[in-house]
Amino acid sequence: MIITEDILLSCENISKTYESSRIRTKVLKQVNAKFKKGSINLIYGKSGSGKTTLLNILAGLDKASQGNVYYLEKRYGSMSDSDLAKLRGINFGFVFQAYHLIPRINIEENILCPSYVNGNKYDKEYYQFLIKVLGIEMLVKKMPYELSGGEQQRAAIARAMLLKPKIIFADEPTGNLDTENTKTITELFQKLNEEYKTTFIIVTHEENLIEHCEQVIRLRDGEIVIE
């Protein structure tokens, strides 16, 4: 695969098969994709189409059964677990459908989690900016279960953005939110993309996000239907 300067992340012939003692399920079949710097990309498809699996493989949270993923010119398969973890820590951010906040620590500690994990100091001014922009300034000392879904998701976004990652992987970020919150989050993504040139790879089955993105990868039964 030829990688140009614009391409930040790419995948080549990605396949994923889940095997148990009785069943073999092919979730992804020969998926090829490229993601440019500073772009907003959607992975779109119905439930069970393999979007989350693809996202996890692109993010390095899972391993493909076949194929390769490249971040710039570095192939995931050639990296050790520690190198891949470092790559994730510095360059990636994650927003999950279920927020995945750690329930036993407060919101502030959740947001600062990437800093703790990577041993990188965070920009305190930027942190203040994030919690202000996301409207969770007054909530940072609270526990996750004390917040509503929208508030938790905003906290998760703050966490994902803390170390100014190059790519944010968002898996159904608005899946558990109402219309108003969905709109808020969508606008927030756009704003962060414009201001910080953060690349977004978003998994969704909502059609209203399509108009704002540069690339839509449609999956059906593990295969790309239209690019």
Next chain:
Amino acid sequence: MFISSDRKLLFISALSLIIGFTFLFTITSLSDTVIKTKQYNTVKTYGKFLMVIPGISKENEEIIKQQCSQFAYEHFGVVGNIEYADKKITMGSMKEYMGENLGFSVIKGNWPQASNQIVIEEYLLHLFGMENENIPFYISLKEDGKQVKYEITGVISNYSYLLSTSYGRYLETKAYPSIICGCEKNDEVQQSLVIMQKQLNFRNAENDIDYLLSKISMDTMCINERLYGHGYKDNEDMIYTRVLYLVLLNFLLLLEQMVIIRAFLLRNKKTLFLFEALGMSPKERRKVIFCLIHGFIWFGVITGYLLSFLIGFTYINNIFRGYSKFYISSLQYNVLVEGIIVGIIFSGVLFFYNYIRNETVIRGLIGENSRRQKKYKFKKLNLSVVIIQTVCIFFTIASFNFMNTFSGEYEDIDYDLYSKRTTVSYPLKEYNIAMYGNDYFSFNALDIFNEYKDEISLSAEAETNQSTILLNKNNIDSYFSQYCGYNDEKLRPEDEALWKQVANEAEKYVAVPVNNIKTVVLPQKDFNLFLKKYEINSPVLEKNIDIACVLLLPDYNKVLLNPSIKEKGMILLGGIQGNENNAEFCTESFKVESLLSCDAEECGNIQVIMSEEVAKKSKTVLGYDTISVTMNKDTPVSIQKNIEQKVSLLMASIQRGLLDSSGMRNSQDGLMRNYTSIMSNTMLFFCIIVICIYIILSIYIEWEKNSYEYGVLRSFGMSYKALQNKLFFMYGSGIIAACFLNIFLGRYAFTNELLTKQQIYISIGITAGVTYLCRIWVFYWKKKQPISSMLNKPL
């Protein structure tokens, strides 16, 4: 089918339970078996009575019963003495059950029923010269001057001569018959009172005897000190160890079971809450948990029981032969007790767990928890890990310490026979006057060992009736002056009269105090070896030409001016002998063929050493006061038994005295060595298993419980290795903390200084090594789990 448990967890849990219960049952049952068998043998050998008082009047008996009402009282009759070959032998009458109480074991034949039927002690068979007769047979014995025919129906073994082991408590043989007849009790037969505990209790036997002695003071008493000694004291180590190991094994097993239950409950928490949401009542939910956990634990108990049965018998057949009698009953008892303990503890634990847990269904399902934690879940130090590692290191060290207690080499077996001759003597000026002297061993006592010359070495301390070395008053050198003192005390009038009879002769000499002199007699073979050892080349000594001896003087300076005794010179042995009215001064010259110096610590007293031949020729040596028999440790068992029998017969033949033997200690030590070796190795193995299982299970629980959080951390850049390192930090810090705790514990627990530094390091190393092997195993166990699956893991 909804209740899940992955196979590895199930396997580890089942394995830990089975191993735990198997060890617990095997160790405790083996210990019980050994203890009970030894106690059974004690009763069989020495009886279960505390005291026998012969010839007691009814009035005294009533007084004793009133003062000591907590004991049980029985009687047996003492018919009188019969005579055979100028020996008086006591005859008693009692029922067979009383015989068992008194330790009369029938080793051949049957207990007598009729008045003309008797059983006799084993040594009497030899005395009567009837070892080869078939039982029953008839013998004619002299009783009250008349010959009476008796039918010998059996042979008994009795350790009456071993019963009193301190010089303060003399054994009076009139208390103890050597022949028992089947005659009926009648008033003419003198009754002996037998005092026993109402409930046999070995531990209390010594205190009971002391209590009785504080209330009863009679000249003729027989005290069963062996009851406490062999029944409890010899087994004390084992009794305490059994309790200690039981407590600790239970503690370790309990910790393991807590971990297993916690893992199970954690794994199935959501499922059970879901059941509740779907309509199951909390009571039914508790019942499900109760039944599952108890079923699992009882599976462990039953499997442990079956395996203990197999393993225990394997041990018994190969190492503890002769100890199988009590194993099954001990095992069943222990299983029952343990089952009840486990049932109560876990019912209590589950009840308490359900009582304190007040999570609502919804919280249980979605896993919300209001407990705030500080930062992220990586403990630097975990108390339960510290406890388990402290206990494991402690028990590994304890195993080594225990092993060291009996790790010595087998030694030669010594028998020391003390004649306990009833010599009465008292000082008369610098001399000791011997008034009576009898019941020492005769010269031919050593003849019974002739056929075992190659296997044993013999020596004897001569009975010389208070004879000592007599030195010329005008020639006391600096060496002997340290020994000799002058007694200027005024004599009593009766002693004055005695002294006057011997003064002329006695005043010529200075007597070396008799307590500083030891006259040693060696059979020819041993005497020759002695000469060879000290490189004494003397035909006079080798061929017993003269009345010659070797003189061994502690720390003697051979370069003395005007020595009192010279090599190749003569010494005088002698002293004052007599009775209340008459005294005689006796002397005998011995040629000092060799004069040796020895280290005072090694040889103790001044020793006059002569051969058996010379001793027999001399008039000073009357017989043997003590006989020492040393049997080579490599002597075949069959010959050992024969020699031991000869020793016992020799002892019994004078019906007095004491027998001390390292043979019994050797066999006890051998048993203890095997026992402690098994216990130590078992404990060591169990500690290793426990720590493996505990670490693996606790890591599993930690992982299961926090998998989601670990997934989040990993997704934000924490590598798997970094995550595992953080998790394992507390195990490393736990070992360091455990070491410090063990330094503290060890100061109090291991005071016998038997442990070596290497053993301590090995103990720590084993625990640390096993911990890190588990770490490595768990590292690879969870390595392949994708981060995405960790994030999707329910709380």
